[in-house]
Amino acid sequence: MRFEPMKSLAALALTATLALPTAADAVEVQELTSPAGQSFWLVSEPSIPIVALEMSFTTGARLDPDGREGLTRLVMGLLDEGAGERDAVAFSAEADALSARFGFSAGRDSVTVSARMLTETIEPASALLAEALSSPRFDADALERVRGQALSGIASDETDPGAISQRRWFSAAFAGHAYARPTSGTAESVGAITRDDLVAQHKRILTRSSALIGIVGNIDAAAAGALIDRVLAGLTAGEPVAFAPPETEIPPGQTVVDFDVPQSVVLFGHAGIAREDEDYIPAFVMNYILGGGGFSSRLMTEVREKRGLAYGVYAYIAGLDGAPLYLGRVQTANARVAESIAVIREEWARMAAEGVTEEELAKAKRYLTGAFPLRFDSNAKIARFLVGMQESGLGTGYIDERNGLIEAVTLEDIRRVAARVLQPDALSVVVVGKPEGL
């Protein structure tokens, strides 16, 4: 068997980085404005007869009124449960008949609409989507049914260690602020939601001025502009969202939520770094080396590969609008929780003090630049990426520039950003389970 020996593998990787096909070879982004004045990003990709439309409205569950937590999620869940002339079943049957697929979801800082449509039925399919966005019926029976599903999920979350850890971490980190509240709400708040609440919130969260749009597929600029206008026709321009970021710092500490499961779930984190910060890219590379790089990361090597403490451990930069975070998670047997947390804290401190090695940085750059084109191998993925870039305030040129920005990161950059971001003493740690020795 002719197999490239290790040395030449590594050498090949080193020398070939610049020769890698770039994402830009496959993706040409146009920044456009529709006839009605809506800006959107387009990638024309004619090889398969489908169109992926992705929209993010920068409003989100943070705008739930006090006492109505869960309202935004309920609105999004009801958009395709009857709209215009059609009740829930008729709407769903029509989507099937047109071979269209719609998805609606809600996060803290945005709500998302995803559509996949066939070129041959795109006009009626987009008209159907427009009905869902502009004329949801909020029929009483649909409301009660979807409310029932939401309450069932909330009840199940009460005994799901992962869900418990999320709720506890955010409620402790952002006490008194909207970010402390669960996006799914509570049994009480969801139980209190009325049809009037839904109607009012629908108008607040789906507005033309908050929409960021990516469209990818077998469609040209003119048709895409017409499509966008058709889909958004019934929405109001809306007001800029007044939203005050949290003012207090995340209190450090360790909380144990006693819960009878064999394996504890541990959520840990502290303040992170904003996307617009000039040290964001170095922090992104640092995170790959510490906890983001799958089997290559330090946390995975120390916690799983060397010690067998857990199936998975990872860390990530979380982009809340008003509160950048650096979070991580591990699940480990109750008897070994203390050891896992100690190892993680040690790695946190080691990188804060010493930064990374030259070899680690080189490997991170090779992976991050080489794997970039993997994000562009489907229309749906590209459409999400276009919206992600807009959410981060990036220009269309970012796709061409991005690998150069990664390549430019130095050891000193990582040392600086690690010392700034990684604060072992600032970690807020929530453990759900029956951990021993904490």
Next chain:
Amino acid sequence: MRFRELTRPLGAGIVALWGVLAAGIASAETPVTAFTLDNGMDVVVIEDHRAPVVTHMVWYRVGAADEPWGQSGIAHFLEHLMFKGTDRIPEGAFSKIVADNGGQDNAFTSWDYTGYFQRIAADRLGIVMGMEADRMRNLRLNETLVATERDVILEERNSRTDNDPGSLFSEQLRAALFLNHPYAIPIIGWRREMETLSLEDALAFYERYYAPDNAILVVAGDVTPAGVRALAEEHYGPIEASGRPPEARPQEPPHLAPRRLEMRDARVRQPYVMRLYKVPAFEPETPREAAAISLLVDILGEGKTSRFTQGLTFGDGPAVGAAAWYSPTARDDTSLGVYAASKPGRTLSEVEAALDAEIARMIAEGPTEAELDRVKSRARAALIFAQDSQSSLARLYGSALAVGFTVESVQDWPEVVQSITAEDVRAAAETWLRLERSVTGYLMTPDGEAG
């Protein structure tokens, strides 16, 4: 699965993919080429030139249902150990080399197959092929590695199963459904047996089954069939065939008695009833059978227009949610599941009675033409949307070929699905949805209703 993709062993992902295959995936836009190497390794090439990347997968036609008695979990454990190293790949370096080349890798284990994959720039295909071919025969393990990784799979079992009463309940249901076939045993393994899995067990399984004539190579992306053939002949071609396909498994005796389970767990907040029926998987000689079951399940339990959703959750219906699922990708008779969760104040027996009423109505009347048209149309759309993801297409072909489909039967499948009549669907319900072929379980709170 080695990490992160915490789908349950019953594989929500695979079930969803089969929704796609129920649609079929043959199409003019996506050229698919198949050939076989001299040593018996099957090769499938799926061309997609939109981005300069490739998905490279090797599927072994062996999984958890082929494990020696008493060694449950060994197929999945070996999957983890396959990343440890060979004479040429230093300990723990496999994934790091892939990453160093800008690629991603992972693996997964089912009852019928074990798959390994990398996603990487198309010009690196030869590198990952060389590495995958190398570890087909040259794995090197030691006791320390095995002991540490055994702790990892025990934690994986905790994450997937022991921390979640719903997963434990599903495990109990399957064990009760299959009276003799190893589909009764969880892929991850029973904890007590996992704790005893040894280096020798792993190597014995590896040497017995990992060979080119038990494997399928699937390459999807920015490649040509000729290019893939040349690389495959270079890297996999020199490996000797084993001449030993996996053995037939013990089959089920006739199912004569409906089984019933009740499980109570303090962590349950949403009680539900779940029933599994033993039904045929795809068989090359009788593809219409699996196609009719696929459409039946779609009409009964997929989406808002389904019989279960409308009959059980609308208006005064007793359930908060209801669904049905089935995957024809299995080597032997497989399971069809139905499920419904009760509204507060309603009993599981009420919910079960409502499920039974919908099934009885389907057996009596069959589907309407409108229902049949709708699920067929959904299937056609899935066919087109499936082309948007090279890795999903690669998984579809790999899983199908691993359980007995040929490329031709995969490509004929959409036509078979479109040819199914309302009477076929009704007859499938009557033939297969029989209580004696099933196990029905209630998952309840400790103080829930008595059964």
